[in-house]
Amino acid sequence: MKYPNGAKNQIDNSVVNNTKATVFANRGMDFEKSVSLSASYYLEQDLAVIYKRPTPIHVVKVDYAHNFKITDAYFEKQSTTDYNGVYKGRYIDFECKETKSTTSLSFHNIPSQQIKHLKSVIRHQGIAFFLIYFITLQEVYLIDASYIIEAYEKGDRKSITLKQIKENGYLVEQGYRPRLDFLKIVEKVYFHGNI
Amino acid sequence: MKYPNGAKNQIDNSVVNNTKATVFANRGMDFEKSVSLSASYYLEQDLAVIYKRPTPIHVVKVDYAHNFKITDAYFEKQSTTDYNGVYKGRYIDFECKETKSTTSLSFHNIPSQQIKHLKSVIRHQGIAFFLIYFITLQEVYLIDASYIIEAYEKGDRKSITLKQIKENGYLVEQGYRPRLDFLKIVEKVYFHGNI
Numbered sequence: 001m002k003y004p005n006g007a008k009n010q011i012d013n014s015v016v017n018n019t020k021a022t023v024f025a026n027r028g029m030d031f032e033k034s035v036s037l038s039a040s041y042y043l044e045q046d047l048a049v050i051y052k053r054p055t056p057i058h059v060v061k062v063d064y065a066h067n068f069k070i071t072d073a074y075f076e077k078q079s080t081t082d083y084n085g086v087y088k089g090r091y092i093d094f095e096c097k098e099t100k101s102t103t104s105l106s107f108h109n110i111p112s113q114q115i116k117h118l119k120s121v122i123r124h125q126g127i128a129f130f131l132i133y134f135i136t137l138q139e140v141y142l143i144d145a146s147y148i149i150e151a152y153e154k155g156d157r158k159s160i161t162l163k164q165i166k167e168n169g170y171l172v173e174q175g176y177r178p179r180l181d182f183l184k185i186v187e188k189v190y191f192h193g194n195i
Numbered sequence: 196m197k198y199p200n201g202a203k204n205q206i207d208n209s210v211v212n213n214t215k216a217t218v219f220a221n222r223g224m225d226f227e228k229s230v231s232l233s234a235s236y237y238l239e240q241d242l243a244v245i246y247k248r249p250t251p252i253h254v255v256k257v258d259y260a261h262n263f264k265i266t267d268a269y270f271e272k273q274s275t276t277d278y279n280g281v282y283k284g285r286y287i288d289f290e291c292k293e294t295k296s297t298t299s300l301s302f303h304n305i306p307s308q309q310i311k312h313l314k315s316v317i318r319h320q321g322i323a324f325f326l327i328y329f330i331t332l333q334e335v336y337l338i339d340a341s342y343i344i345e346a347y348e349k350g351d352r353k354s355i356t357l358k359q360i361k362e363n364g365y366l367v368e369q370g371y372r373p374r375l376d377f378l379k380i381v382e383k384v385y386f387h388g389n390i
Binding site: 043046048049051053054055056057059067068069070071072073074075076080084085086087088089090091092093117120121123124125126 | 238241243244246248249250251252254262263264265266267268269270275279280281282283284285286287288312315316318319320321
């Protein structure tokens with residue numbers, strides 16, 4: 001299989017002309033788009049520099065005679081996370097996950113490579129977290145990656161409950177601009193201040 | 196034009212089967228590969244978490260019936276830099292440039308968007324630098340992005356001289372592993388210590 005689990009999440013819906021992708025994206029808010037728009041807002045307002053990592057693509061064939069057109073390529077598995085950047089000199093790294101469940105986030109969609117990456121980030125004193133979107137509840141939580149890693153490695157359940165997320169994480173405010181004010185929580189949790 | 200200036204630099208030679216790319220890459224050391232191998236070495240040795248950003252690709256058409264094969268896509272201009280990551284909690288962001296000149300680095304290959312990005316990184320207290328490979332001399336220098344930005348914005352010359360680079364930058368040690376020990380210089384310059 002040349003495409004990753006959850007390949008549809010890895011596709012930037014703004015650039016893919018495909019009905020399937022659009023249908024998936026329209027279950028409630030377009031989560032990744034909202035996160036990206038919020039990151040763009042922070043950049044415009046000069047509050048933080050956070051970018052979505054481009055989807056890694058394995059290029060097989062390029063047509064140099066026709067404007068470097070790529071004619072054969074495959075989506076690759078992201079071995080790191082969706083977003084990273086800098087806020088007040090600190091390195092920030094986070095992953096977005098969404099679930100239709102109203103009670104828990106299953107880990108089946110979190111590759112072990114991603115957990116390994118987030119552990120490295122924490123060891124190197126970066127700020128690492130997950131943004132989790134509960135589609136049915138229309139709620140987004142920010143939770144430090146350490147809690148997800150702990151639950152992931154316990155291995156007795158292949159998920160973390162919403163209850164655990166609420167206990168250790170923070171509800172992200174939704175608004176117009178930014179759409180999802182996750183930086184406000186980063187400031188509170190990791191810098192103990194206010195923006 | 197759908198491909199960026201210096202598109203060949205943006206192509207991961209390991210994945211593109213094309214003679215043209217290979218020929219370009221073989222002028223002396225494969226600079227980007229050496230940087231990536233060094234970053235991998237730091238990751239393995241658990242010294243830092245630094246990754247090359249994937250080349251952004253604008254996907255036009257995906258064949259869902261054939262393993263999500265991408266059949267039409269274009270290389271996009273990287274609006275940020277080649278590499279970023281974390282070292283001792285600090286955000287690190289850098290760009291690699293190479294030149295055949297033995298006296299200066301021309302700026303014609305540095306998009307203004309990249310300068311804007313590096314200025315943001317500096318404003319947010321990240322560590323921002325360039326790694327510059329003088330192909331003919333077989334020398335690599337690390338220079339803080341502020342010097343490049345200053346020279347870029349003066350605009351009287353569209354380049355920075357090797358002399359200026361030597362005065363304000365640092366020669367990067369070459370070896371077997373890591374191939375290019377740029378982290379040693381980061382430690383010295385930004386942390387005033389030794390690894």
